[in-house]
Amino acid sequence: MAELSGVVPPVRNRLGRARALHWGLALALLGCCFLSLQIGAADVSLTALLGKVARGEALGAMERIVLLEIRLPRLAMGAMVGAALAVSGAVMQGLFRNPLADPGIVGVASGAGLGAILAIVLGAMLPGWFLALAGNQLVPWAAFVGGWGTTLLLYRVSTRGGRTSVATMLLAGIALGALAGALSGILVYMADDQQLRDLTFWGLGSLAGASWAKVLAAGPLIAVALCVAMFLGRALNGLALGEATAHHIGIDVQRMKTVAILAVACATGAAVAVSGGIGFIGIVVPHLLRLASGPDHRMLLPNAALLGAALLILADVIARTIIAPGELPIGIVTAVLGAPIFLWILLRRRGFVEV
Amino acid sequence: MLSATGIEVRYGDHLALRGIDFRARAGEVSAIVGPNGSGKTSLLGAITATVPYRGAVMLNGRDIAGQRPWELAAQRAVLPQAARLAFPFTVLEVVRLGLQAGTSGARDEVPMLALSRVGMTEHAGRSFQDLSGGEAQRVMLARVLAQVWAPVADGQPRWLLLDEPVASLDIAHQLQVMDLARDFARAGGGVVAVMHDLNLTALYSDAVTVLSRGRCLASGHPRDVMTDDTLSEAYGCSLRVSVPPAEGLPYILPQSAAQW
Numbered sequence: 001m002a003e004l005s006g007v008v009p010p011v012r013n014r015l016g017r018a019r020a021l022h023w024g025l026a027l028a029l030l031g032c033c034f035l036s037l038q039i040g041a042a043d044v045s046l047t048a049l050l051g052k053v054a055r056g057e058a059l060g061a062m063e064r065i066v067l068l069e070i071r072l073p074r075l076a077m078g079a080m081v082g083a084a085l086a087v088s089g090a091v092m093q094g095l096f097r098n099p100l101a102d103p104g105i106v107g108v109a110s111g112a113g114l115g116a117i118l119a120i121v122l123g124a125m126l127p128g129w130f131l132a133l134a135g136n137q138l139v140p141w142a143a144f145v146g147g148w149g150t151t152l153l154l155y156r157v158s159t160r161g162g163r164t165s166v167a168t169m170l171l172a173g174i175a176l177g178a179l180a181g182a183l184s185g186i187l188v189y190m191a192d193d194q195q196l197r198d199l200t201f202w203g204l205g206s207l208a209g210a211s212w213a214k215v216l217a218a219g220p221l222i223a224v225a226l227c228v229a230m231f232l233g234r235a236l237n238g239l240a241l242g243e244a245t246a247h248h249i250g251i252d253v254q255r256m257k258t259v260a261i262l263a264v265a266c267a268t269g270a271a272v273a274v275s276g277g278i279g280f281i282g283i284v285v286p287h288l289l290r291l292a293s294g295p296d297h298r299m300l301l302p303n304a305a306l307l308g309a310a311l312l313i314l315a316d317v318i319a320r321t322i323i324a325p326g327e328l329p330i331g332i333v334t335a336v337l338g339a340p341i342f343l344w345i346l347l348r349r350r351g352f353v354e355v
Numbered sequence: 356m357l358s359a360t361g362i363e364v365r366y367g368d369h370l371a372l373r374g375i376d377f378r379a380r381a382g383e384v385s386a387i388v389g390p391n392g393s394g395k396t397s398l399l400g401a402i403t404a405t406v407p408y409r410g411a412v413m414l415n416g417r418d419i420a421g422q423r424p425w426e427l428a429a430q431r432a433v434l435p436q437a438a439r440l441a442f443p444f445t446v447l448e449v450v451r452l453g454l455q456a457g458t459s460g461a462r463d464e465v466p467m468l469a470l471s472r473v474g475m476t477e478h479a480g481r482s483f484q485d486l487s488g489g490e491a492q493r494v495m496l497a498r499v500l501a502q503v504w505a506p507v508a509d510g511q512p513r514w515l516l517l518d519e520p521v522a523s524l525d526i527a528h529q530l531q532v533m534d535l536a537r538d539f540a541r542a543g544g545g546v547v548a549v550m551h552d553l554n555l556t557a558l559y560s561d562a563v564t565v566l567s568r569g570r571c572l573a574s575g576h577p578r579d580v581m582t583d584d585t586l587s588e589a590y591g592c593s594l595r596v597s598v599p600p601a602e603g604l605p606y607i608l609p610q611s612a613a614q615w
């Protein structure tokens with residue numbers, strides 16, 4: 001067999017760099033978690049509490065509530081939602097072979113938005129027993145059902161004879177998005193002032209409604225979807241060569257598409273349901289990671305989960321401290337901080353992005 | 356042995372191939388030639404289960420219809436006519452994409468060896484998207500080669516299915532790639548190559564199939580198939596085939612198209 005001949009230059013090992021980055025991101029996530037528990041509107045901090053525990057002093061009820069019932073579920077929700085949005089973005093970009101794709105494309109976001117608006121504006125018309133049953137979880141559930149409904153509809157529209165066309169899905173997603181937008185517009189027109197306020201806040205996204213109930217409802221869905229998504233790395237790498245070649249190198253392309261779409265619908269649907277529309281994470285996080293350590297999805301997906309979680313937790317800390325005791329919608333923070341940083345990075349790369 | 360019987364490929368209303376019987380033996384380079392749109396890529400598509408087809412394709416004695424993608428991938432590698440790649444992978448990363456999951460150890464060096472076979476080792480660390488057309492094609496060939504590195508595995512031949520492997524290469528690299536294909540076949544593997552260069556085909560192939568308008572016009576040894584009449588009929592222009600006695604291999608000269 002042939003021997004290696006000639007000059008072989010050292011080849012950058014980007015996978016090794018991505019692995020190193022993985023540990024760095026894990027540390028950063030820990031740091032963000034600490035910050036999130038340490039600071040907030042109330043005068044309670046993790047270090048002070050730990051000090052008290054170490055000295056054997058009893059914790060006050062207020063401190064206990066702030067930490068265990070407010071900050072901790074919020075931290076958990078931020079981590080879940082950030083990881084879900086970032087990983088969903090990376091999976092969608094791999095599936096559509098386009099770095100600009102995001103979960104919104106498969107209709108989850110617009111469908112979930114429509115569901116939420118329906119619940120906010122028309123929810124009061126539902127029978128009383130149903131409202132009592134749903135309690136304050138009506139909007140999240142409506143969003144989740146709306147997101148799933150649109151995804152399944154899109155999947156049906158773009159699948160012929162057992163093969164799904166991602167191009168059809170993209171076009172149909174735009175059409176359905178426009179339809180959902182129009183319906184939402186009609187509902188907004190019908191809404192009263194309080195409902196309008198609710199709508200606006202929902203649209204900007206927020207972790208303010210975090211509770212253990214929501215964490216427990218969305219957490220398992222997101223966790224399962226993300227675990228499944230982590231196994232898509234090799235298949236998404238192969239898909240970069242096109243669907244036919246992916247099949248030639250041994251990837252079951254149709255099964256992979258189905259799994260990817262379901263995982264994204266689950267993760268994004270649940271994330272949008274509990275936190276509203278938080279933009280930007282799904283596109284920026286995978287893009288930054290590709291710049292830092294290459295497009296290999298086997299490390300891109302886990303790294304996206306870590307960076308997405310860390311960034312959203314950080315954004316939430318800012319959202320709830322910067323105008324304390326008031327609170328900004330987190331979507332505003334991710335956009336106001338994220339957009340300039342993203343632009344700066346693009347400028348430094350002289351605006352030239354390889355795709 | 357790779358055999359396709361009664362192959363029909365249809366795109367909507369358009370019948371691209373009908374009643375094709377195609378056979379390729381391990382140890383040989385089998386060429387498929389024919390004019391643009393005659394159905395060469397479609398035939399390769401059927402053989403690789405890429406396009407829906409009617410008929411039966413047997414690979415090493417087993418029908419490909421019932422096999423999973425990874426079972427097929429262990430037996431054959433496919434070079435598409437046009438290379439495409441989303442995302443800025445490096446050359447070496449692209450070549451690694453073809454490797455089966457979970458392989459390591461001895462096979463770690465296969466991608467670099469494959470790159471050296473196509474003379475692209477110096478470019479291993481570059482972004483694939485920066486390469487020239489011919490360089491990109493050679494890298495894709497290295498990827499295909501890495502996938503079925505051993506021509507024989509578990510006593511069964513493995514297959515290289517190449518759609519116009521030398522299309523955008525300079526003459527030296529055309530020869531290098533055809534040599535590589537022949538070496539693979541001589542070592543016990545099978546090669547099927549769609550070709551446009553009739554002289555290279557005559558030089559390197561052990562069997563030729565001529566397609567024309569979705570039908571098989573002729574197939575057999577290049578000396579028997581590559582005749583004035585067959586080629587002129589297939590391509591619709593006047594071609595003169597000469598066989599110098601010394602080497603015994605036909606070479607093809609175009610004559611004025613105006614005569615036809």
Ligand SMILES: Nc1ncnc2c1ncn2[C@@H]1O[C@H](COP(=O)(O)OP(=O)(O)OP(=O)(O)O)[C@@H](O)[C@H]1O
Pocket residue numbers: 366369371389390391392393394395396397398436
């Ligand atoms: N996806 C498709 N949809 C519709 N028609 C197709 C499709 N692919 C190929 N065809 C048609 O089928 C016929 C055979 O195409 P094929 O690609 O097999 O030709 P070919 O022999 O490989 O040509 P070339 O030398 O140009 O590569 C052509 O007429 C082509 O227009």
Ligand SMILES: [Mg+2]
Pocket residue numbers: 395396397436518
């Ligand atoms: Mg072709």
